[in-house]
Amino acid sequence: MSSIDVPLKGGSFGTAKFGQTQRKDKWWIEPLLVFLGYALFIVYANYAIINYNCGGRPCYEVPGTGYLSPMFSPLLTRGAPTWWPSYAPFFGTMLILWAPLGFRFTCYYYRGAYYKAWWADPISCAVGEPRKSYWGERKWPLLIQNAHRYFLYFAIIFIFILTYDAWNGLWFDGPAGPRTQFGLGVGSLVLILNPILLGLYTFGCHSFRHLIGGRKDILSTSPVRKSCYDCVSGLNRKHMLWAWISMFYVGFVDLYIRLCAMGVWTDWRIL
Template identity: 45%
Template sequence: MTQTTAESPARRQRAQLRTRTLRTDRWWLAPAITFASLTAFLVYGFWAIFDGSYFVEPYLAPFSAPCLTEACPEGARLFGWAPIGDWFPLPPGFLILGLPAGFRVTCYYYRKAYYRSFWLSPPACAVGEPHKKYTGETRFPLIIQNVHRYFFYFALVIGAILAYDAVLAFRNSEGEWGHMGLGTLILVVNAILIVTYTLSCHSCRHIVAGRLNHFSRHPLRYRMWGFVSKLNAKHAQLAMVSMWFIMFADLYVRLVAKGVITDITFF
């Protein structure tokens, strides 16, 4: 005589939905906008890497910073030197492409963004996904997402370089300080957004004081943790705003370099 196991009341009462979702709002709008935004950024970034008009005194396009090869104009080189020399066959931007890209691709917010918009996993809350199997980030290649904390340190360096380039934008074409143009302000705002987005990272919050058991013993780190936590609450907004603004800043410099537009000089 076979023995059967009775189903639990919760299992018997669970609704068996045959439709993908019961939501009646435009749940598809958010992933569609995210898909369009990220695609536009990827297309622009690919174009910018191959575009040669990335420098016009005193502005260096952010997508090409730092410029480390001898192919870079002298004024565009980081600290005036070219450690890579002339052996690198690809455009200079390829050298640093993986650092900010790796930081954003593995960012917790961007993971949610492209998981939902590109992979539909899931496309929105309370919406079924087309995938039959879910393994999370426990298998290759998504297990590599755990290197995000290490890309954070590289992102700090990139943010510092963009801030340095923004400071150099206060010089005129003769190298004298006291210049300010619209491009100067754009690069300053861009550096601020990139740095604040980087500092708002979950990894930064953990590194600053996330592992402490007693905040009272570390008052300085506790204050830093509180500051980073406030930024962390705006991490998603900073991620998108900084992405769009760096694309705008980069395009502005390239259009000035091409002579399509003229930089507005205040003094």
């Protein structure tokens, strides 16, 4: 493209200063809400990860039930391995959370949203930016965004793990021993809804849409692939909605289990 010679550097009107715009609508509301939404989740997630001990009992499980917080699932370890240095804090979730967080960090919707709300690049459409230099996603570290499909593979595995957790949430302690009595509590329903919402988000992913059929120019010769592509495209149209709902719902499930574990909330049994 370097052979195109047009006097565009600097532009006829110069470059707008940060926040400079002729827009008269409240353009700052959307990035502000996105900023606060992510900040709220990050603060809560850090609180939940660090404070996993509720008076000598784990906060991520409810005694007498099969409930397990999705932030700690799969429960690979309950404590630091023997070789872990005693002076360094150890959080078991470090072993697992990189996958769902990486999936969301590299998600096409989240990228567009946090580039605006957290990096102001741009803070909103047709509004001046704070920085003059710009690399986009062409160089490291943002080349990592191209690994989104790899995080997707892990995210799909997590859907199955959380579905298994929802099944475990239907089993309670009984006369025959721990987790031997089938039942249904409000927490069971809370846990069942979790992989459903995460599935609506994960299976509407742009990378999944590409892998399931978008990479092909001809879909008409593969009716099953075409149907899958159309289904994923339908979910993809609401990707933003499912991204937000599923993210906050994970936080809510952890909060529900935490408060039940602390005895603040009572888990009502339906069956």
